[in-house]
Amino acid sequence: MPADSRNPEISVSDLLLYINCPRRVYFVNRGFELFPEINASRLERMLLKELSLTYPEIVRECSLNADNLRKELETAFNQACEDLPLMFPREFACIEKETLEEGDARARAKIPEIAANLLKGLEEFGKDSMLAALTPVKTEPIISSERLNLKGSPSKLVYFENVTVPSIIKPGSCPIQGVWASDRIHATALALLLETESGKEVPFAFVEYVSFGLLRKVVIRSSDRREVLKICRRVEKIKAGFMPEKTEEKFCTECTFSEHCISESSLMSKFF
Ligand code: SF4
Incomplete structure (x- = not known):
């Protein structure tokens, strides 16, 4: 199908x-x-994401013990x-001081756990391997595919x-094992994009759960590809x-669209 008819x-x-x-x-x-607006929880995530971008430098240069890492x-x-x-x-122009303090305190409280988990990862996988998985060869590149639209x-x-693969930073919660289903879809979509750009198979991706200092490898399966498509x-x-259709979602109570969503639903119900 030609691109302009899509x-x-x-x-x-x-x-x-869509997954939400x-x-x-x-x-x-x-x-x-x-x-x-930015609330404390969003600020916490932004700070932890920013912090995670320094992990490669810290891991490369710091002598590896929990105290050094934490400092x-x-x-x-x-x-x-x-x-x-x-x-x-x-x-930031419209953030209240209390929100700033709360977001800062919430993110700062995660540092000991991040240090402990990074150290555990280094002991388990080795410094070279961890550095390869953490160090960007490109940061936030834009990849597009006409074929995938x-x-x-x-x-x-x-x-x-020996493969270039996508890595996604997730400042939210982390499952006990593996990655969340939505993160698997996210990683797969990016792997598909990268494949169309490079012409090479992307067999896996990484998800960094930065609030915990945990790095998870995701193998890209055919069923994930099917789901993304x-x-x-x-x-x-x-x-x-x-x-x-409006469904009773667990996200509805905190959704910024709830007012519009209700009014659109009642408008639609008048016609159908
Ligand atoms: S309020 Fe509407 S848009 Fe928001 S989560 Fe619920 S159904 Fe979705």
Whole structure:
């Protein structure tokens, strides 16, 4: 099918929204803002993501014991606290002091656990292997594929076991083993994109659960690829104007679209 007869191009972030709730794709596509403000939890995630970008340097240069790692992480964290407002001036202009303090305290409290888990990973996998999996060969590259009608940006590309693979940074919770289903879809979508760009198979990807200092390898399965392609087609349909049914989602109570969602549902019920 020629590119210009297709639906609007979709992005990996649309797929992630769809996994949360298909209706969110509909609202974001119509210009509604998903996160109108920074709260303490979002600030905590932003700080931990920023901190994680310093892991390779810390692991490379620091002599490896828990105390050293913790101290280096604290220094890097303080720097992240100073840098973040310069990187996101518009968002930070309207944050309350209490929110800043709470976000800072919540993120800072994670440092001992991050240090302990990084150290455990280093002992288990070795410094060279950890460094290869953590060190970006590219940071946030934009990859797009006309064939998939998809674009996306992995947090980084890393070169591991002779392959360049995507790595995604996740500041949220971490499963006991493996990765969350939504992270598997995220990693697979980026692997598919990278394959269409490089022409080489991408057999695995990494997910960094940065609030815990844990790094997980995800093998990309055919069933994951099938699922990503299925979601892509559904998202294309929504972006072309189809409004999905409202379902009672666990996210509804905290959703920034709940007001619009209810009013659109009642409007639709008048017609159908
Ligand atoms: S209110 Fe619920 S159904 Fe509506 S967009 Fe938000 S999460 Fe989805």
